[in-house]
Amino acid sequence: MFLLAYVAVLFLHAWFMARRRPDKDTYFVNGRRSSAALVALSIVASCVGGSATMGMAGLAWQVGVPAIWWLMSGSLGLVLLSLFLARKVRRSGAMTMPEMLTTFLGAPSRSLASVIIVTAWLAILAAQFSALATIIAPLANIEKNTAMFVGAAVLVGHTLAGGQASVMKTDIWQFGILLLSLAIALLLALHFGGGQALSAVRLEVFNAQFPISKLRYFLLILGGSYVVCPMLFGRMLTARNERAARNGGLVAAAGLTLTAALIVALGIACRDLVPAGTAPEQVLTTALLTHLPSWAATLILLGIFSAIFSAADSCLITAASVCSNDILRKPGVKMCRLCLILLGIMGLVLALPGKGILSLLLMANDIYVCGVVIPVFTGMLLHGKVHFHPWGMALAIVGGGGLGLTAALTGVSDWSFAGLAFSLVMSLAAARRFPRPARTAASAQADPGI
Known part of the structure; x- marks a missing residue:
């Protein structure tokens, strides 16, 4: 019931956006009218996806406080982007990140970077489709492959209607649902006995389970993906001016840090609630299904669904924009929509069982x-x-x-x-x-x- 209502709101919003017939600027860069607050909220909502939520909570359950570097490295990278590049990004007036590269690096770099970006973001999209299915299947009581088709159809349909403008508008309330669900999950975890594990935790930058070599990898590789990111550049290109782009990025860095702290606290609080040997990525769902009342479990699953959805639609519009604007060199709404449909189908094919999504995701990130x-x-x-x-x-x-x-x-x-x-x-x-x-x-x- 809750999922049906959620999907109905998404399609209602998509229908409303489609009726307005967005022009190219609205579809690609939200008409370049976003405030600093909207830029910040949209960045945080897009960065805190399913992997960050479930993955970081599971890592915190394993290694403790150092798991915070999953998003903290991104916060530091976002600070670098905001301080040194944000004004140049917005001043460029481009539609996408690769479009700028002709000016800054030379024409060959635009095509090369575009192919790498679309490949990497296609792998991320496939991973998000798979994650959506793990949430839809128990909520709707359907088989996983069917849930994957449903999730992909809803995501593509919603993004297709209004492009970047549609994505940024829904990011606000989706992130609100996520924050509410995480706060409720933490309070209930503490109520059911997780407070002892949280009070005994040590504040560490790294430890035996999370050595300094892993910290170095997180800072350079994960953090680096935030310093230069087509999705984040895309958000800053929507800002109403250079100041809004810069300030939006800095506020988003603070928001990512606070959200990371909340997720890490929740993961540590699950230590006394989840049996040893549980797969890290299943820590949250295991805790929900075995300890929380059904209403709370449903709300929190919807929160995780919101996190995955807000990251997936950002990934999809980013890849489609780069494909139409920089690979095909046809930056129109119709071509972007065709690319969006094609990439959605390709992501769905990659997400089918046995395709090795996680390894493909890590490979794409390393290459990028x-x-x-x-x-x-x-x-x-x-x-x-x-x-x-x-x-x-x-x-x-x-x-x-x-x-x-x-x-x-x-x-x-x-x-x-x-x-x-x-x-x-x-x-x-x-x-x-x-x-x-x-x-x-x-x-x-x-x-x-x-």
């Missing part, structure tokens, strides 16, 4: 961060001070991404760090100082040093 983040950050940061050889930056993307792929295939994180180092060295090697303007005879005579 090692190949794209450093060249884009370097190019945007130094823009106006130096110019970059286009094919040198393209080599930085390809080489770094290749080493990231090696890390994903071998499971050796050192290859990821090698990929980051390679892309940094190649980006700097591709930099050239602007030539000094030629002196005229008049300027030479006016200069007393000549």
Whole structure:
């Protein structure tokens, strides 16, 4: 009943947005009229998806407080983005992140980065479809594959109607449902005996279960994906001005930190409620099904559903926008909708059982961060001070991404760090100082040093 009402509201909103017939600016960048508060709320809602909610709670159940780095690394990356790049992002007037790269890195980088982004975000979308099915199946009492089709249909239909404008409007109340459900879950976990585990916890940056090598990986790889992210760039492109983009990012970083603390506290509180040997990603659902009253379990499952949905629709509109605007070079509403439908179908196929979604997700993230983040950050940061050889930056993307792929295939994180180092060295090697303007005879005579 609750799920049906939820879906009905989503389709009602989609119908309303479709009737307004959004133009290109509205569909891609919400008409560039978002306030700092809307930018911040939408960023947090999009970043706190199912993996962050269930995954971080399970990690906290295992390792304690250091699990907070799952989102804290993203908060730090978002601070870097807000302080150093946000104004340049908004000032560009682009529709997508790759569109900016022609100016900052050179034309070849736009196509290369676009292919990597669509591939990576398609894997993320497939993972979100799979996560949606795990929530819809018990709520609707249907088989998992059927639940996956239902979730994909609702998600694609909702996003198709209004694009970025539709996604950002629903982000607000979806994140509200998530926060309410997490707060209720924590209070009930404490009521049923989880307070003792929480009071005994040690405040640690790392520990034996979460060594410093893992912290380094979280900060560089996960954190790096927030410094240069097409989804976050897309949110900042919707801001009404440069100040709203910058302030929205900084507020979102604070919001991510507070949300991370709430999820970690909930995961630790489940230690005395969930039996040993439980799969970490099932800690929340196991605790809900065995200890909480049915009304609370339903509300919290809807909260997790909201988290997954708000991340998945952001992922879908990001991938479709890049596909139409930067790969096909046809930035219209109709083409974006066609890409959106195609990517939705491809994500659904990838999400079917036995497709190895988690490994594909990690592989895509390694390729993206090692190949794209450093060249884009370097190019945007130094823009106006130096110019970059286009094919040198393209080599930085390809080489770094290749080493990231090696890390994903071998499971050796050192290859990821090698990929980051390679892309940094190649980006700097591709930099050239602007030539000094030629002196005229008049300027030479006016200069007393000549």
